[in-house]
Amino acid sequence: MRRNVQLNNVGHLVQPSHADARMLMYQHQRVSERFDVIDLDPYGSPAPFLDAAVQAVSEGGLLCVTCTDMAVLAGNSGETCYSKYGAMALKSRACHEMALRIVLHSLDLRANCYQRFVVPLLSVSADFYVRVFVRVFTGQAKVKASASKQALVFQCVGCGTFHLQRLGKASGDPGGRVKFSAACGPPVTSECEHCGQRHQLGGPVWAEPIHNLDFVGRILGAVSANPSRFHTSQRIQGVLSVITEELPDVPLYYTLGQLSATIHCNTPSLLQLRSALLHAGFRVSLSHACKNAVKTDAPPSTLWDIMRCWEKECPVKRERLSETSPAFRILSVEPRLQANFTIRDDANPSSRQRGLKRFQANPEANWGPRPRARPGGKATGEAMEERRRLMQNKRKELAEDPAQRAARLKMFPCKRFKEGTCPRGDQCCYSHSPPSPGACADASTDCAETPSHSPPGPGSATRPGVD
Ligand SMILES: [Zn+2]
Numbered sequence: 009m010r011r012n013v014q015l016n017n018v019g020h021l022v023q024p025s026h027a028d029a030r031m032l033m034y035q036h037q038r039v040s041e042r043f044d045v046i047d048l049d050p051y052g053s054p055a056p057f058l059d060a061a062v063q064a065v066s067e068g069g070l071l072c073v074t075c076t077d078m079a080v081l082a083g084n085s086g087e088t089c090y091s092k093y094g095a096m097a098l099k100s101r102a103c104h105e106m107a108l109r110i111v112l113h114s115l116d117l118r119a120n121c122y123q124r125f126v127v128p129l130l131s132v133s134a135d136f137y138v139r140v141f142v143r144v145f146t147g148q149a150k151v152k153a154s155a156s157k158q159a160l161v162f163q164c165v166g167c168g169t170f171h172l173q174r175l176g177k178a179s180g181d182p183g184g185r186v187k188f189s190a191a192c193g194p195p196v197t198s199e200c201e202h203c204g205q206r207h208q209l210g211g212p213v214w215a216e217p218i219h220n221l222d223f224v225g226r227i228l229g230a231v232s233a234n235p236s237r238f239h240t241s242q243r244i245q246g247v248l249s250v251i252t253e254e255l256p257d258v259p260l261y262y263t264l265g266q267l268s269a270t271i272h273c274n275t276p277s278l279l280q281l282r283s284a285l286l287h288a289g290f291r292v293s294l295s296h297a298c299k300n301a302v303k304t305d306a307p308p309s310t311l312w313d314i315m316r317c318w319e320k321e322c323p324v325k326r327e328r329l330s331e332t333s334p335a336f337r338i339l340s341v342e343p344r345l346q347a348n349f350t351i352r353d354d355a356n357p358s359s360r361q362r363g364l365k366r367f368q369a370n371p372e373a374n375w376g377p378r379p380r381a382r383p384g385g386k387a388t389g390e391a392m393e394e395r396r397r398l399m400q401n402k403r404k405e406l407a408e409d410p411a412q413r414a415a416r417l418k419m420f421p422c423k424r425f426k427e428g429t430c431p432r433g434d435q436c437c438y439s440h441s442p443p444s445p446g447a448c449a450d451a452s453t454d455c456a457e458t459p460s461h462s463p464p465g466p467g468s469a470t471r472p473g474v475d
């Protein structure tokens with residue numbers, strides 16, 4: 009690193025340090041010695057560095073944090089997430105935004121110990137990581153508001169409906185002074201009012217806006233003015249444009265597939281569902297964190313009413329539904345509104361109309377987080393390739409011809425067909441015959457980003473081109 013600094017003639021700017029990053033940050037806590045910008049991007053979780061970082065960043069300074077431990081943040085082990093970030097993660101379609109909100113909660117909580125608090129500038133979920141940009145300020149009075157910025161998440165295990173419960177209440181009196189008190193709850197009954205099942209409890213999560221739209225607008229302006237500055241300008245513009253369209257005051261979201269899968273009906277198009285919500289007088293947006301997200305200020309009862317109206321257009325066979333299933337319970341109630349699915353012009357978000365590069369597909373084979381760098385450096389990458397090549401045949405027997413492969417795939421029941429949403433009909437590579445009693449499809453609530461069409465097992469490494 010020293011040589012690098014020399015070669016570039018930046019000795020007056022760069023001071024390399026080979027030390028425990030925490031020790032370095034703790035040595036710079038005096039106001040005069042704090043850093044204007046701290047960027048944490050470690051292998052694995054940044055959690056061990058957060059306490060030092062929130063103290064070592066200057067007043068109003070910028071703290072950037074990257075988390076690559078998405079499995080933990082996205083709810084694969086809530087208890088591990090709690091130990092690192094002080095919040096329970098839930099398996100949810102909105103897990104990527106929830107991950108961002110858990111990281112923000114964790115940063116604010118740690119800053120609060122030192123009479124400091126965070127103000128989010130931009131929070132991005134991309135590929136296999138999340139990255140947040142926050143400013144850190146000091147102020148005992150404002151720290152008092154932090155409890156009321158966090159919320160617990162109640163999520164129904166049957167239909168996925170969620171409700172947020174703030175941890176504290178901040179109310180302004182006529183004199184302009186803010187009074188803080190305990191929040192009242194819970195926001196849900198012990199059984200889900202829509203489907204009768206129980207709720208899981210997640211959080212606390214940051215429940216305030218996760219971006220500063222003025223800041224995002226300025227970056228977008230800077231990138232658009234000089235697109236050749238970054239190789240990824242197109243993608244930056246696409247993602248930031250979707251971010252500017254996100255409803256800032258509505259945490260989390262549902263997905264199109266989740267809503268229709270719950271009641272086993274066909275999936276309306278995104279434009280149809282968005283139009284219905286707009287016709288009913290509510291706001292709706294996408295989320296940069298998930299394709300097909302439905303972020304809306306409509307109450308869940310309205311959302312389910314709209315889905316009930318949709319189901320009437322192409323009815324689901326009731327005799328195929330168990331009487332205790334969420335689908336049966338939801339569909340046995342008459343909708344209280346008449347949904348209008350006529351497409352509205354304003355239902356098509358501008359980023360979509362302009363055809364911006366918003367949700368990119370994996371750009372190359374074996375795309376994803378790489379293993380930790382080891383002494384010996386470069387060789388590991390090649391060794392991995394080699395191992396991958398050797399293991400490939402071991403896992404799935406020798407290469408099979410297309411007919412064998414088709415026959416093998418036909419042995420797996422089609423998950424989408426079971427949900428009544430497989431658009432492929434006879435063309436589908438998976439079985440559409442009624443599942444035999446023993447064949448139990450995996451019931452995991454996968455994150456929406458992972459295509460769940462392919463069956464588990466040996467075929468998954470070479471899944472056919474779904475989505
Ligand atoms: Zn429910």
Ligand SMILES: [Zn+2]
Pocket residue numbers: 422423424425430431432433436437438440
């Ligand atoms: Zn199918």
